[in-house]
Amino acid sequence: MTARWHGTFALLLLIIISYVDRVNISVMILNPDFAEHFQLNENRMLQGMLMTCFLLGYGFSALLLTPVIESKLHYRQGLLSSIAIWAAVCAISPLLGSLMGMLIARVILGIAEGPLFSLKTRFISDNFSAEEIGKPNAVTALGVSLGLAVGFPLVTWLMVHLGWAGSFYALAAINLLLGGGLIWRFLPAPRSRLTAKKPGLARTFTLAWQTPLLGWILLVEIATLSYLWGSSAWLPAWLRDEHHFSLHATGMLAAIPFLLSLGSKFLGGVLLDKMRPEQAPVLFVLGGALTALSAVGLILSHQPAWLALFMLSANAFWGLQGAAIPAVIQHHAAREAVGSAYGIINGIGNICAAFIPLLMGVVMKSAGSVSSGFSVLVVSQAITLLAGGMLLLRMRRAAALSA
Numbered sequence: 001m002t003a004r005w006h007g008t009f010a011l012l013l014l015i016i017i018s019y020v021d022r023v024n025i026s027v028m029i030l031n032p033d034f035a036e037h038f039q040l041n042e043n044r045m046l047q048g049m050l051m052t053c054f055l056l057g058y059g060f061s062a063l064l065l066t067p068v069i070e071s072k073l074h075y076r077q078g079l080l081s082s083i084a085i086w087a088a089v090c091a092i093s094p095l096l097g098s099l100m101g102m103l104i105a106r107v108i109l110g111i112a113e114g115p116l117f118s119l120k121t122r123f124i125s126d127n128f129s130a131e132e133i134g135k136p137n138a139v140t141a142l143g144v145s146l147g148l149a150v151g152f153p154l155v156t157w158l159m160v161h162l163g164w165a166g167s168f169y170a171l172a173a174i175n176l177l178l179g180g181g182l183i184w185r186f187l188p189a190p191r192s193r194l195t196a197k198k199p200g201l202a203r204t205f206t207l208a209w210q211t212p213l214l215g216w217i218l219l220v221e222i223a224t225l226s227y228l229w230g231s232s233a234w235l236p237a238w239l240r241d242e243h244h245f246s247l248h249a250t251g252m253l254a255a256i257p258f259l260l261s262l263g264s265k266f267l268g269g270v271l272l273d274k275m276r277p278e279q280a281p282v283l284f285v286l287g288g289a290l291t292a293l294s295a296v297g298l299i300l301s302h303q304p305a306w307l308a309l310f311m312l313s314a315n316a317f318w319g320l321q322g323a324a325i326p327a328v329i330q331h332h333a334a335r336e337a338v339g340s341a342y343g344i345i346n347g348i349g350n351i352c353a354a355f356i357p358l359l360m361g362v363v364m365k366s367a368g369s370v371s372s373g374f375s376v377l378v379v380s381q382a383i384t385l386l387a388g389g390m391l392l393l394r395m396r397r398a399a400a401l402s403a
Contacts, residue, residue, distance in 0.1 A: 003188050004127040008136045010186035011120045012143045014079070017179045018113050019147020020154060021086060021171060025050045025106070026236050027155040027254075030247055034164040038099045046099065048361035050106055051233045055354030057107035061114025063347025067205045067340040075119040075339075076189045083180045085112035090172035094165035117346050121326050122339030123187070131273070133330050134323060138269020141322035145265060145315075148232055148258035156251030207337035208344050211329065213394055219387040220284050221325055221349035226356045226380035227291065227318055230373075231257075233357035238370040243307070260312050261319025269323040277331040278399040283324040284388025290317035292381035299374050321384070328391075356380070 028034045029047045040046050069078040089109045096102050124136045158167035211217075235257070239250045268283055275282070294314035301307050326342060333341035360373035367373075 005136075006186045007123060007127065007188055008139055010182040011123065012140050012146075013182050014083075014179050015116065015120070015140060015143025016147040016150060017174060018086070018116055019144060020151035021090065021109065021113070021175065022054065023148055023151040023232050024155045024167065024171065025054075026233050027152060027251060028159065028164050028167075030236060030240055030250065031159055031164050037164075038102050040099070044361035044364050045358060047237075048233065048357040048359075049103065051229060051357040052354045053103045054106040054110040055229060055350050055357075057110025058114045059110075059347045059349070059351030059354060061111040061347070062118060062343045062350060063114075065111070066115045066118040066343030066347070067208065067337075069115050069119065069339075074189055075123050076183065076187050078115055078119050079183050079187065080180060082112045082115060083175055083183065085109075086179070087172045087176035090168050090175060094168045114347065114350075115343065117326075118339040118343035121330065121342040124326075125330050125335065125338045130331065133327055134269045134271075134273035137326045137330075138266045138272070138323040141265045141269070141326075142262050144228070144322065145258040145261040145319060149255040149262075152236065152254040153251040156248060160248070204337045204340050207334040208340035211333040211337075211341045211344075212398070213328075213332060213391060214341070214345070216387055216391040216394065217325065217328055217332075218345050218348055220281075220384055220391065221345045222352045223288070223380045223383040223387065224318075224321055224325065225349045225353035227377050227384075229350075229353050230356040230360050230377050230380070231315070234360055234364075234370060234373060238374075242370045257311050257315035261315040261322075264316045264319035265322040268320045272323055272327050276399070277328075278395040279392075280324050280328050280331075281388045281392035281395060283321050284384055285392060287317050287319075287321040288381045288384030288388055292378050292385065295374055295378045295381065299371050299378070318381070328395075 029040060029050070035041060069075075073081075086109065089105050089112065093102065093105050096105060120140055121137075124133055124140070128136050155167055155171075158170050162170060235254045236250050239245045239253050240247065245253060268287075271283065272280055291314050294310045294317060297310035298307065298314060301310055325345070329342050329345060330338055356376060360376050363376060364370050364373040
């Protein structure tokens with residue numbers, strides 16, 4: 001296996017680790033001791049705010065910090081610096097004595113994790129040709145589903161055996177030793193001929209904002225991330241409070257839908273390599289429509305077999321879209337600013353999606369059920385369908401004109 005694929009798999013494992021950090025709060029809010037320590041109680045809005053604060057920090061960091069890193073550092077230096085901050089925030093979190101302190105810690109964690117996907121996209125763009133980016137994008141996209149699938153049961157297990165505070169310390173060690181070690185050992189620094197050609201900060205930022213069809217790609221990203229963060233933030237609470245599973249069963253069951261999306265994400269990457277670039281938005285149209293229908297079925301069903309079917313199918317169809325967004329950006333953005341272009345889209349997408357867990361909490365509070373909040377996810381996937389259709393038309397028209 002070549003060095004570029006070693007680096008790709010190191011990034012995959014790092015993304016898994018980062019997503020364990022992101023969703024640990026979704027499980028911890030079910031722990032009475034954690035909820036009492038931070039005065040959360042049963043307030044759905046405050047619980048949603050913990051995820052919202054992380055995403056706000058993440059979004060602004062991806063938007064504003066990525067161009068600085070891309071113009072001043074290379075991806076290896078940027079990732080190692082970020083990982084050190086991830087570990088420090090996890091280690092400090094149990095020592096905080098107030099909800100405000102935890103909210104600030106979540107913002108800082110978000111800022112530190114913000115450049116991850118942009119730097120990953122830049123690494124793939126630098127090391128793979130335009131005709132072979134589908135598979136490495138798909139492989140690294142698996143980290144989202146694997147991180148969620150591993151994160152829910154792992155954090156549950158850590159809380160049961162180490163307590164909620166001990167689980168934070170364990171995650172800090174995983175971040176620093178495993179995450180940092182992987183990047184240090186397997187992610188090669190850019191070749192000198194590439195790093196020598198870096199444009200300045202202003203030029204990088206300008207080129208990124210000039211990416212064709214940026215607005216439509218951004219709308220798809222917002223809708224896609226809305227589904228991701230809304231479902232991952234509230235799925236454990238839906239399983240426990242609405243369907244009365246135990247804490248251990250909740251952690252295991254919450255992982256299953258994201259495990260199923262692994263195959264569909266890789267399938268999406270394989271399909272992308274067989275498609276012409278202007279056909280990539282087909283995955284948004286099909287995935288968005290089928291995910292929305294599955295989410296409607298999830299809300300309306302009460303039989304366990306139907307609930308399981310719709311829960312699994314929603315994530316499978318959502319996962320089909322995973323590799324398409326970075327592939328579309330890599331085809332359209334200027335090569336020297338591809339990381340910053342993805343940072344803009346990923347940053348603004350996460351800033352907008354940051355309010356989805358909070359919005360779902362508001363809907364749940366007003367309607368009196370966790371299931372009611374999932375209607376927000378139906379709307380997000382309807383937007384994916386419409387924006388993806390418009391993106392498909394525009395890209396095909398541009399390809400026809402250039403031909």
